[in-house]
Amino acid sequence: MCEKSSVSQSEQTKTQSPSQTPTVPVVAVVLAAGFGTRFDPDNPKQLVSVGGKEIVVWSIEAFENDPRVTDVIVVVNAQVGDEVERLVDANGFGKVRAIIPGGAERSDSTQNALQMLADAGIPGDAKILIHDAVRPFVERRSIDGCIDALDEFEAATVAVASTDTVLLTGDLGDRKVIHSVPERPNTFRAQTPQAFRFATIRKAYAAAVDDPDFHPTDDTRVVVDYLPDTPVAIVAGAETNLKITTLADIPIAENIAESIRGPRTREEAKERMHAVFAEAFNQMRR
Template sequence: PQVRHAVERLVDQAGYPKVRMILNGGAERVDSTAAALDALAAAGIPGDAKILIHDAVRPFVAQSSIDGCVDALDRFTAATVAFASTDTVLLTRDLGDVKVVQSVPDRPQTFRAQTPQAFRFSTIRRAYALAAHDPDFHPTDDTRVVVDYLPDEPVAIVAGSETNLKVTTLADMPTAERIAADILTQRR
């Protein structure tokens, strides 16, 4: 609630006309998304509405990624921003107290998920309704809810970029500062 009130003050002071509501976040991402979906349903959002969900800790999202998500929802009911992994990804399993490699997917098939993630409202709402009945499910992003609970719904990939950085640790700050400086230089 304290954070929400601070955000409300900032929005009021800056005069952002597109902000319609500010909600309290949940204990986990899934809780925050569920609260937002409930609020949108209560506001009467139609099922075919295009919904974009974005991490606040990704401040450098490109307009082309946002536009790509909106456009992808003309053909698909779900889309996510991602970019091809340049690293080899290892899938693991536990062997006692040690993680061991279980498989290595082909690199051309691996992408790093980002946000925004976009959905037709009825699709993400239905996926969350199904997930709510699974006490063991704790998704790290909203695309996974659709992939796991609506497996017949294809999720389109929209081009992301390395500059759509998730700023979550102090180690991320030098990169974030460099990206911010580059953006400011380009705007001059």
């Protein structure tokens, strides 16, 4: 574990001018501890470079560059820890307070981060944004949307409306059969960040750990399942807030990186497209 500097204490709110609403710490937890079993096991996806920048660097930078985010915690595994530390230093990410080890499951990594924040004494009303490092292209408006939503709600998650009809199923013998078809305008696909007031996510996890069947795949579910009276708001995500899961996602990510970088000269665009093309071609030949 690498302690960079102390996480914002609630005292920081005292420096606000009286005309402003007192602000609370806004802490981004970037989860980069996954092993990416569906990716190349020898080549951790967090460290793969897209658009000339490592995926984990894109993710940390999104929060580093948002002036409303006060602190960043990065959760890593042993395979990527040293390299993430080097990248944080090399990129001069001044908001990264700690790089801490994760756990076997995603929820273990979240819990390690929450414990670290509790030990650091952050206040219960701090805003915690938990983000998957392998979603490198999260937009500023989604991050800010989470921070704003927490003024009204105890929990919020970035999500996109589903363009496909979603079918909810159950088992009938060895078959899946449809139980219901929810109205499409009320079906969303979860993304990250998922955002919580610190006391709320702590309470949800505290309730959850007593349940032997507790294996949540995301943090929002912990609140929905264990604090059912706490409404969780939807914050607008984007299709570009892609989760990089398999090698097939890399060319898509390259295109998004390209579109984010914005207009460039025809010659540059041509070179870049040639590089993408050559990479796709090489992959095809393997």
